[in-house]
Amino acid sequence: MDMMVKEENMNLIGKYQNGNYIVSLYDDGTKIRENDLDNLTPAFAENCDVKITDKCDGGCAFCYEGCTPNGKHGDILKPKFIDTLHPYTELAINGNDLSHPDLVPFMYKMKDKNIILNMTVNQIHFERYFDTIKDWIDKKLIYGLGISLRKPTYEFIDMVKQIPNAVIHVINGIVSMPDLDTLAGNGLKILILGYKNLRRGESYYESHNESVLRLQKDLNRYLFPEIIGHSWFDVVSFDNLAIEQLHVKEHMSTKEWNSFFMGEDGDYTFYIDMVEGMFAKDSLSMERYPLMDNIDDMFNFLRNKKETNHE
Numbered sequence: 001m002d003m004m005v006k007e008e009n010m011n012l013i014g015k016y017q018n019g020n021y022i023v024s025l026y027d028d029g030t031k032i033r034e035n036d037l038d039n040l041t042p043a044f045a046e047n048c049d050v051k052i053t054d055k056c057d058g059g060c061a062f063c064y065e066g067c068t069p070n071g072k073h074g075d076i077l078k079p080k081f082i083d084t085l086h087p088y089t090e091l092a093i094n095g096n097d098l099s100h101p102d103l104v105p106f107m108y109k110m111k112d113k114n115i116i117l118n119m120t121v122n123q124i125h126f127e128r129y130f131d132t133i134k135d136w137i138d139k140k141l142i143y144g145l146g147i148s149l150r151k152p153t154y155e156f157i158d159m160v161k162q163i164p165n166a167v168i169h170v171i172n173g174i175v176s177m178p179d180l181d182t183l184a185g186n187g188l189k190i191l192i193l194g195y196k197n198l199r200r201g202e203s204y205y206e207s208h209n210e211s212v213l214r215l216q217k218d219l220n221r222y223l224f225p226e227i228i229g230h231s232w233f234d235v236v237s238f239d240n241l242a243i244e245q246l247h248v249k250e251h252m253s254t255k256e257w258n259s260f261f262m263g264e265d266g267d268y269t270f271y272i273d274m275v276e277g278m279f280a281k282d283s284l285s286m287e288r289y290p291l292m293d294n295i296d297d298m299f300n301f302l303r304n305k306k307e308t309n310h311e
Helices: 080-084 103-112 123-128 130-138 154-160 177-183 200-228 240-245 254-260 295-310
Strands: 012-018 021-026 031-034 047-051 090-094 116-122 144-148 166-171 189-193 235-238 269-273 278-280
Touching: 080 295, 103 116, 116 123, 123 130, 123 144, 123 154, 166 177, 177 200, 189 240, 235 240, 269 295, 278 295
Parallel strands: 047 090, 047 269, 090 116, 116 144, 144 166, 166 189, 189 235
Antiparallel strands: 012 021, 021 031, 269 278
């Protein structure tokens, strides 16, 4: 879900039919779904959140994936479902410390298939491998870049400004108002993620719950009147957990909500863990299933599961 999109010079990078509607993708990350009906019914997933590795030397105390320097890499070239991906499907992968041996071959394979590859890296790895990452973006091996914030510095801000499609990821309960104030006013984009009380995120919350709750209270208090109200950033977006934690819907008109909200987890997207060879509705779901050979079979399996649970 994105709010406050200011950019007007958008170039179309892909357009396709999905079920009963048309999807248009632009080079600034904008996505538009449209038809003349009163519903949007997809035939296949538009986006998959894909974990390609558990290996990371970032050491974030609140990492909900529990990544470590000794973590395993996933098999990202051989699974059969990769060959069933539809052109212009968006894959959001975790680059972590960029040490996956098949990362570059995977990128070229996705480019050949017209897959829109987006990557999230930690700030320390963004700074460490800046030239490499920028080269990948220049070659259109990566379209969108997410950067998990550690600590904002002016040097970091200058680096981010060199990559138009960079989005700074911050966590509700971890990011402070002074950190956001440092980032503000620089034409940046941020994605606010909900706090995930899972794995190291659970133990961190148990030992730092007062700090987490205080920071969440601060963000809740200043988000709409200050951060959004005074246009601190060019774009402010949220994952679905942050939408819930920050009561975003309460601050929007029905028209705004219908325009900006991109759907519940599992409606147009789902999660793939290539380390464990499993898939699920989202990364927090405890209901996980072995990978299938066809991407559409996995998506439809989850949709049928959801419909059955609602009956």
